[in-house]
Amino acid sequence: MAQRSCPACNAPDPGVLEAGLWECRYCGNRWNDPRPVCPSCGTVNELGTEVCVECGEPLTMLSRVFQRHTKQDTPLWLRQSRRRATDVKALAEEGSVGRMAALNEIDRVREQAQAEEHIKRKVRDRRLLTASLALFIVLVCLGVAAVIIASAK
Numbered sequence: 001m002a003q004r005s006c007p008a009c010n011a012p013d014p015g016v017l018e019a020g021l022w023e024c025r026y027c028g029n030r031w032n033d034p035r036p037v038c039p040s041c042g043t044v045n046e047l048g049t050e051v052c053v054e055c056g057e058p059l060t061m062l063s064r065v066f067q068r069h070t071k072q073d074t075p076l077w078l079r080q081s082r083r084r085a086t087d088v089k090a091l092a093e094e095g096s097v098g099r100m101a102a103l104n105e106i107d108r109v110r111e112q113a114q115a116e117e118h119i120k121r122k123v124r125d126r127r128l129l130t131a132s133l134a135l136f137i138v139l140v141c142l143g144v145a146a147v148i149i150a151s152a153k
Helices: 061-070 076-152
Strands: 015-018 021-023 030-032
Touching: none
Parallel strands: none
Antiparallel strands: 015 021, 021 030
């Protein structure tokens, strides 16, 4: 598979300025290379090639029209997109499961905090009831004592 590289420094993957005019990202060299590059796999094909030698993707408009009318296999880019769609769907499902697990964990922590708060409230209410009962008993005892003292006079 022939990949395009800079003729000056031999750096891989130069950036394209416009169709056929390339500029090296490393040394800044510019050159004109009219050889077609496959849009699907990035293979540099020879001049006059109608179909990519690596993947079979049509390189010219004429070969695309010809392929469409002869009902050949679907283009490589479409097959790749369809394959990626299942991967994307699987990733989305995996992300959804992860988000649901995180939400379940948040809910579990919230419910645990609510249960702890309920226990604290019960203990506080029990203490308040005990203190109120003790105060009531003391007041009753004082009342009884007052009645006894008043009757003894």
